[in-house]
Amino acid sequence: MYAQMVDTGLKEVRTADDMPPEERAFQARIDADIKIEPKDWMPEAYRRTLIRQISQHAHSEIVGMLPEGNWVTRAPTLKRKAILMAKIQDEAGHGLYLYSAAETLGISRDQMLADLHAGRAKYSSIFNYPTLTWADIGTIGWLVDGAAIMNQIPLCRCSYGPYARAMVRICKEESFHQRQGYDIMLAMSRGTDEQQAMAKDALARWWWPSLMMFGPSDAASVHSGQSAAWKIKLLSNDELRQRFVDQTVPQADFLGLTVPDPALRWNDETGHYDFGAIDWSEFHNVIKGNGPCNRDRLQARVNAWDEGAWVREAAMAHAEKRAAGAARAVASIQQQGRTA
Amino acid sequence: MTEFVLHASMPKIVTDLILFEYLLRLGDSPLILAQRLGEWVGKGPIVEEDLALTNVGLDLLGQARMWLAYAGEVEARCSPRGRDEDALAFHRDAGAFRNLLLVEQPNGNYADTMTRQFLFDAWHVRALQALTRSCDPRVAEIAAKGAKEASYHVERSGDWMIRLGDGTDESHAKTQSALDNLGMYTGEMFASDAIDAALADAGIGFDHAVLLAPWREHVDAVLEEATLALPAAEWMQGSGGRGGRQGVHGEHLGHLLAEMQYLQRAYPDSQW
Ligand SMILES: [Fe+2]
Ligand SMILES: [Fe+2]
Numbered sequence: 226m227y228a229q230m231v232d233t234g235l236k237e238v239r240t241a242d243d244m245p246p247e248e249r250a251f252q253a254r255i256d257a258d259i260k261i262e263p264k265d266w267m268p269e270a271y272r273r274t275l276i277r278q279i280s281q282h283a284h285s286e287i288v289g290m291l292p293e294g295n296w297v298t299r300a301p302t303l304k305r306k307a308i309l310m311a312k313i314q315d316e317a318g319h320g321l322y323l324y325s326a327a328e329t330l331g332i333s334r335d336q337m338l339a340d341l342h343a344g345r346a347k348y349s350s351i352f353n354y355p356t357l358t359w360a361d362i363g364t365i366g367w368l369v370d371g372a373a374i375m376n377q378i379p380l381c382r383c384s385y386g387p388y389a390r391a392m393v394r395i396c397k398e399e400s401f402h403q404r405q406g407y408d409i410m411l412a413m414s415r416g417t418d419e420q421q422a423m424a425k426d427a428l429a430r431w432w433w434p435s436l437m438m439f440g441p442s443d444a445a446s447v448h449s450g451q452s453a454a455w456k457i458k459l460l461s462n463d464e465l466r467q468r469f470v471d472q473t474v475p476q477a478d479f480l481g482l483t484v485p486d487p488a489l490r491w492n493d494e495t496g497h498y499d500f501g502a503i504d505w506s507e508f509h510n511v512i513k514g515n516g517p518c519n520r521d522r523l524q525a526r527v528n529a530w531d532e533g534a535w536v537r538e539a540a541m542a543h544a545e546k547r548a549a550g551a552a553r554a555v556a557s558i559q560q561q562g563r564t565a
Numbered sequence: 566m567t568e569f570v571l572h573a574s575m576p577k578i579v580t581d582l583i584l585f586e587y588l589l590r591l592g593d594s595p596l597i598l599a600q601r602l603g604e605w606v607g608k609g610p611i612v613e614e615d616l617a618l619t620n621v622g623l624d625l626l627g628q629a630r631m632w633l634a635y636a637g638e639v640e641a642r643c644s645p646r647g648r649d650e651d652a653l654a655f656h657r658d659a660g661a662f663r664n665l666l667l668v669e670q671p672n673g674n675y676a677d678t679m680t681r682q683f684l685f686d687a688w689h690v691r692a693l694q695a696l697t698r699s700c701d702p703r704v705a706e707i708a709a710k711g712a713k714e715a716s717y718h719v720e721r722s723g724d725w726m727i728r729l730g731d732g733t734d735e736s737h738a739k740t741q742s743a744l745d746n747l748g749m750y751t752g753e754m755f756a757s758d759a760i761d762a763a764l765a766d767a768g769i770g771f772d773h774a775v776l777l778a779p780w781r782e783h784v785d786a787v788l789e790e791a792t793l794a795l796p797a798a799e800w801m802q803g804s805g806g807r808g809g810r811q812g813v814h815g816e817h818l819g820h821l822l823a824e825m826q827y828l829q830r831a832y833p834d835s836q837w
Contacts, residue, residue, distance in 0.1 A: 303633075417834065
């Protein structure tokens, strides 16, 4: 998902026998669906796992601005341009809420960004694919925001209060994004031959990477058990992926577009779609940094940060001058008070 | 230039032709500046600034759309074609654009972008305020909405001028250099040509020259606090009625339009 393969730092799920009394009390609160708040006691592994998960999610929002930003200056109508700019602005806002949520766990935004820029922190694999035509902007809204919602709606009930509340705010906006993306696809799949070809090609390129967003299969997910016990992961990767496929295939049918999976078929017995095997070697390579755009995306973020350094320094220097000026004014008033 | 005055006796079609031209002038500057701000997406010095720049860009794009939509309606009244906002934005060549030269200047660094923004905003807010008194109700209505946004924009860009000018030595030098480079594009904001004069006379537009003194006062006050100064004006670009508002542009606009218009030009018969 926006947070894929989050390491809990633990080899096995903790049982009550492993836990000291305060941890047992903590787990009992989680089991009773009572939210954990920043000032509450929490196990170090829970805190660290959440930092990894929330910061990955935040970085994904910020890095995700780049593939869409690639089309802002080329949007085909003024209305579509305005919608796209507003969407990207929402994503920047999501990044900010999530950085703030992570900061409640005792890490600074600067530290999180330093981890991203040094390649220590991850972001979603999906943003390492290129946006080649305008149909990609439609497909991202439809599939990528669609997959994000699928994952994030359950997270609105997660155990950590600030994260759960950030998710509630974010989910509302993501559903707009998905509808707007689908609307682009609707126009293109009903459009000229060239537009239909772009729509088809975009779905062909984004389908499998979208399924990979949910992370490795449950069998290969070593950390999911503990995250589930902590209620920071409420549904398994495979459950979420299946829901996504079940929701999305009829939407593709309505567009008259073919999902690029020869094994895809409705299964009457299970009441779900069966679908083909995911190429996990591609997924692991993209996660490792070998996707088509990993280098460009990270470089773009590093450049923005480095080129902005003098601006941030100027703002800070000015704020300090202001503060010093105010302090001098207060001192001189106090001085006058004493001499009066 | 020969003075041309609009008379009540003049046929409506002539007034509309002039009004159409004027509406392009009003719409093209925010359109082109919004396009420039769109180039910053994902590249701001801090996420909050990315958000804020996009916000300003969205406001300007919204204003451009209102001006151009109205321009298309007026065009339909006075010519066989009435183009919609997209036909006007995507199917005109550079020579048919009526934006100020200032807004087509490249983004450069953050000081260049903020200086361009501040010099424009300080003019824009006054131009829009003047137009709220237009006797054309649509013009007055669009201007009133835009003026509220522009007064927020100028506050923000003015704050940045102060931070950058009175920040570090590096930010001061970069911002002064931006002012030195952009100062010569401010002259055409205060030059009225026959079209401006005709519409001012008809009570639809306003005399651009009267904005100069209050603009200068505002800019100087901010720059003083920022420990910066406008360069001495030797020669203003676009002088003599041959500036962006008359369709005489620099080299940058063609590239900006090539990018902005590409999809509409490549696939002209498509609905998006
Ligand atoms: Fe988002
Ligand atoms: Fe989104």
